[in-house]
Amino acid sequence: MQHQPPTGLAVFQQWRQAQSSTPSRRLGANPLEVYQDIWNAWLESLQPPVPAYPSDKPLPPACEWHQAQAEDVAHFLRIRAGQRAHHQPQRQLSEVTRRRYWRVLDRVYAYAVQQGWMTTSPVMELPKTERPKVVDQLGHCLPPFLWAQLPAHFPASDCLQGARDRAILLLLYELALAPEEVRTLRDDGLLDDNRMLVSVTSEAVPTALRVEGARKAQQRILSVPPPLGIALMDWLRYRHAHDPTLAGGLLFHSRKGGRPLSIRALFHVASKVIHEAHAAQPATAQTYPLQRVGPQVMRNTAVVTWLRAGMSEAEVVRRIGVDGVRALDHLRHQVALREPVSDT
Known part of the structure; x- marks a missing residue:
């Protein structure tokens, strides 16, 4: 029936x-x-x-x-x-x-x-x-030279949007957070050396970040390098001056009405700076076309950069909040390469 x-x-x-x-x-x-x-x-x-x-x-x-x-x-x-x-x-x-x-x-x-x-x-x-064919979804990365030049194109923390975008980009670049983790970070995840909450009135900058998630592996505390800590404090201060009522909830919001940061907005933040950095390279360095330009490719590239530098897989797994080393399989083909594989 x-x-x-x-x-x-x-x-x-x-x-x-x-x-x-x-x-x-x-x-x-x-x-x-x-x-x-x-x-x-x-x-x-x-x-x-x-x-x-x-x-x-x-x-x-x-x-x-x-x-x-x-x-x-x-x-x-x-x-x-x-x-x-x-x-x-x-x-x-x-x-x-x-x-x-x-x-x-x-x-x-x-x-x-x-x-x-x-x-x-x-x-x-x-x-x-x-019917669409099953596609082998290997992870894509940015070329090493482009990755090294990327921070030079991050916006300055001299306005509300610039401070927000710089903090987001440094979270992706330095900590390889997953896009959804960036969107769901909360103010109470910003911690000092004593693992105490850092607020907009604090003198110290965050030195640690508590990340939450649905899976046990996602529950972790990550060290925050000084440039990222400064960027996070700059964002808190600009946001407080713009709308003090946003304190205590989600760390990042859209530009309209304090709504949560959307997937599209996060993609735009990452893709804009990647395109700008790519366009600024000399023609001889633009060997590989940009096939992926969102926050996920920044996470992938950070992970591969760590592995190429000799970081243990166990430490990488801990940092990125996944359940085991099998989660790195889609990036193994990149680790031994000097340049990323094009997906054309």
Whole structure:
């Protein structure tokens, strides 16, 4: 018996809750906001296109999520010339991204069939030739010369946004924090030499950072080098002058209304400085195209830099908050190289 399906937004929320409550089915490393953006983009793709010019003709009816057909899925996943990612318009749609889209749709629709809201999944009816191939997701890094020059292009802490962005970039560069960890850092994670809380009125700068996370390995305290400690204090002071009510909560916020820093904003902070540093290099140094320019490639490059310098894998694992050395497997091909592998 087929039951009345929920709305498109509600089915995603129910699926997400079911995934989170089952340990063997927990979502991967991508933050939930990414999955939500992909599903929202899918729902939007089912809406009729708005005509370029005014017309008296009525728009065709919208296609509900549970009415979607295999051809709708194929259209959503198909790469077209100049196409950008649905959930991050600044990025091109890659085979890896297509596979991620397919995986989200496949899981949500499988859940819908299991709940009796649909009899079959349009994703499973997709011909094999239209399904994204499994891509070997090796980690990408920035070239060593570009990585060494990157801090010279970090903004100065001379304004609210500059102070915020400099602190974020140094956290990625010096501590290799995961993007989601940067977004969820809190004020009470800033500690002094005695592991006491550092506030905006403190004379000392932070020398340690407490990082929280869902996994046990993510619960860690990291040493903060002096340049990062100074940048964090600069950010606290600018933020306090801008809006004192933000103290005591999330460390970083968007520029609008103190909302949490979004994935897009974090990506913009990292990609902007990487592009600027790359453009400033002489043409002879621009041998490798920039294939990845977000916060994750900064984390990858910091990890590979540590390993190349002789840091033990056990210490790297502790610093980046992962469960074991297998989490480094996607970067091992980079460690022995002087230059990163291009993904073209």
